[in-house]
Amino acid sequence: MMRSACRTSPHVTSFHGWLRSATLTACLLLAGVLLPERPASAQSLALIPMPAHVTQEKGRYTLDATTRLQYSGQASASAADEFARLLARSHAISLQPTPSSIPTSGAGIEFVLDPTAKLGPEDYRLTVGPLRIEVVAAQAPGLFYGAITLWQLLPPGRDDHIAIPAVHIEDTPRFPWRGLMLDSARHFQSPEQVKQLLDAMAVHKLNVFHWHLTDDQGWRIQILRYPNLTQVGGCREKVDMPGAGSQECGFYTQAQIREIVAYAAARQITVVPEIDVPGHATAAIAAYPQLGTTGQRLPVSNERGIHANLFNVDEGTFEFLDQVLAEVAELFPGDYIHIGGDEAIKDQWRASTRVQQRRHELGLADEAQLQAWFITRLEAMLVKRGKRLIGWDEILEGALPASATVMSWRGTDGGIAAARAGHDVVMSPSPDLYLDYLQTDTPGEPAGRPKTVPLRTVYAFDPVPAELTSEQRQHVLGLQANLWTGDIADLAGLEHAAFPRLAAVAETGWTPQADKDYDTFLARLPTQLRRYRELGIGYASTPFSVVLTAAATGEGRARITLSNPLGYPIHYNINGGPPDTSSPAYRAPLDLALPVTITAAAFADGKVLAAPMSRLIDATTLLRHEDEQLEQCAEDGPVLRMANPRSPEAGGLFNVAILAPCWRWSDAPLDGIGTIRVRAARLPYRFRLGSEEERRRRFLPATTAQGELDIRIDGCDGPRLATAAMPAHVDAEGLATVLAPVRLPARGAHTLCIRFSGDTRPQMWVLDQISLQPTDPE
Ligand code: ACM
DSSP states (O other): OOOOTTOOOGGGTTOOHHHHHHHHHHHHHHHTSSSTTSOOOTTTTTOSSOOSEEEEEEEEEEEOTTOOEEEESGGGHHHHHHHHHHHHHHHOOOOOOEEOSSOOOSSEEEEEEOTTSSOOTTOEEEEEOSSEEEEEESSHHHHHHHHHHHHHTSOSSOOSSEEEEEEEEEEOOSOSEEEEEEETTTSOOOHHHHHHHHHHHHHTTOOEEEEEOEETTEEOBOOTTOTHHHHTTTEEEOTTSTTTTOEEEOOBOHHHHHHHHHHHHHTTOEEEEEEEESSSOHHHHHHOGGGBSSOOOOOOOOOEEEOOOOBOOOHHHHHHHHHHHHHHHHHOOSSEEEEEOOSOOOHHHHHOHHHHHHHHHHTOSSHHHHHHHHHHHHHHHHHTTTOEEEEEGGGGGSOOOTTOEEEEOSTTHHHHHHHHTTOOEEEOOTTTTBTTBOSOOSTTOOSBBOSOOOHHHHHHOOSSOTTSOHHHHTTEEEEEEEEOOSSOOSHHHHHHHHTTHHHHHHHHHHSOGGGOOHHHHHHHHHHHHHHHHHHTOOOOSGGGSOEEEEEEEETTEEEEEEEOTTOOOEEEEESSSOOOTTSOBOOSOEEEESSEEEEEEEEETTEEOSOOEEEEEOHHHHTEEEGGGSEEOOSSSOEEEEEOTTOTTTTOEEEEETTSOOEEEEEEEOTTEEEEEEEEEEEEOOEEEGGGGGGOOOOOOOSSTTOEEEEEESSTTSOEEEEEEOOSOOOTTSEEEEEEEOOSOOOSEEEEEEEEOSOOTTEEEEEEEEEEEESSOO
């Protein structure tokens, strides 16, 4: 057995790019990439997730268009088909799988389903020899994963003859639940887009697709008995057109759902639908107001955040939910139905005489117990249909039926408590596995949450908490990453958020814990990116980009710092074209005379990882900062990277702390500055923040209708450096530029605090760019 031959020892895990480069080169040498006669190392095979056991052999199998691709056992057809499909996409070689009634031992590739093999349902054995490749599994899922691994063994290129390294792999997953959640309520994805995500899950050996189908912002699953759920609950007013009556709508018909469930099943993926109760219910209540607690007619929400609207606890509501779950149970053959249970703030239940009367009748002490009773009613509805209940960790807040499974999202505490209480658990903690948190702090990130969850964090997450006993650990079914779509409007955004971080989730879900190693994962990652490109999966390029920071050092010079978010080595040129590996390697900050143009890119295995960055640095650019270059002053409260709905194509994106918008520029060079020019956007404010609202700070008092730009020095309580009234009108993109004369004789570098006065909701000013302008341009 040979595992992870290039694992770096713990004391070099935090090395800098150049050392990693040296290590990678050493790995490749050891791997035999440069010495082809020797067996390749497990690492050079660049499999993700890394299998449990890999043994290299000498030699190779050569695949070409004449290779015989066979399968024995009907259930093995889908594995052979998947291999043929992937091969055609990546290498443009078309092989037609053919059945063989008995396993043969002849030349070619054969997928063998052998129910007598002593293997678990997802296990497989894969042997690549000079004449024959054999994949054996006891059950269809194992054979399918063998097909994925075999495809991953293919070297790149569109040669007619593909040399596959000889190898023997014995593989088994670490966890039975390797999940991805997609929120189709906040933004709707077409059935084709859902299938694209399922395709991508399959090549990561992920096996649970948790589908968040209902929320305040949309009800997306057709329920035949209640057509308003989708006719009314599937549409909402468009955010960029308040009052204009323009709607955005979307739902999945039952026929589409059946097709997606079958598509997933062919890829060994079980679909777990989520019907979120008793909160996140606004769309359902908009469709059928009698379900709500206040009796008010509500629109489907087009706001973000936590809404107060709860289902009521009348018997009619349980009849409704029973009928809904009957149709859901019919559509989804898997064991589990997810009933949400999260973020149900209880204000409406507390204020409702009817709900309180019911609570007293039931002898329940408080609203948490009422929710527990609600969930228990649903569990009975599921059990009678042969289904199991899973819910977010709030379902632990009252007595919970023993058979219920808990999905831990508020960190891992809920999961720990649930496992201790004997419940099965899926670990899906925020923020570590919340893919709507951005993965880098580079300016190229799309809308999302700028508190970053980098690849390293996702990779480091372990679903089995150390504090559990070995018996309690058995309850941890696995892990799941979540794609919430409040900020993610399209497939490109989903793919950016998911990849490559989902590769890290996949490795944690599959690979033995002892074999996980972040540095070797990074060494394998460029090959995974190549696979993404072959399959048309649009991964994020930001982790592979180069970030530049520049600071004036006086006398027309600047200190330039380059970095790559993942620590891959960087090469750069000064006043030259795009860099290659013969360009200077970046090792330390550069002290350069201005003006200067820097081009730089990150590299692995001699290949560029993402499009090179090019930046001109001169006296003017040093005095200008985009919002991404500024810090947020607020220590708490949500920070969002918000898209400008007026000009999504223009790509305007703004980092803003929505409870207390405020930006800080540390070390702003104020010598000789006479005017500050600020470009700001006026964005719609559409948030419900529940109890977080209380943390909203008071706005500075405004003296004009639209509020004023307000810039202080030396902290937000410091003297006012500059101010200017904000205009009544913005341009077609929602932007306005104001010039604020400097009112203090400031010299040297100071920290600027930049705010806008006045509570101008339902719109708010957000900073886009700030420039310091010298009094005398000379
Ligand atoms: C959740 O993020 N509300 C489960």
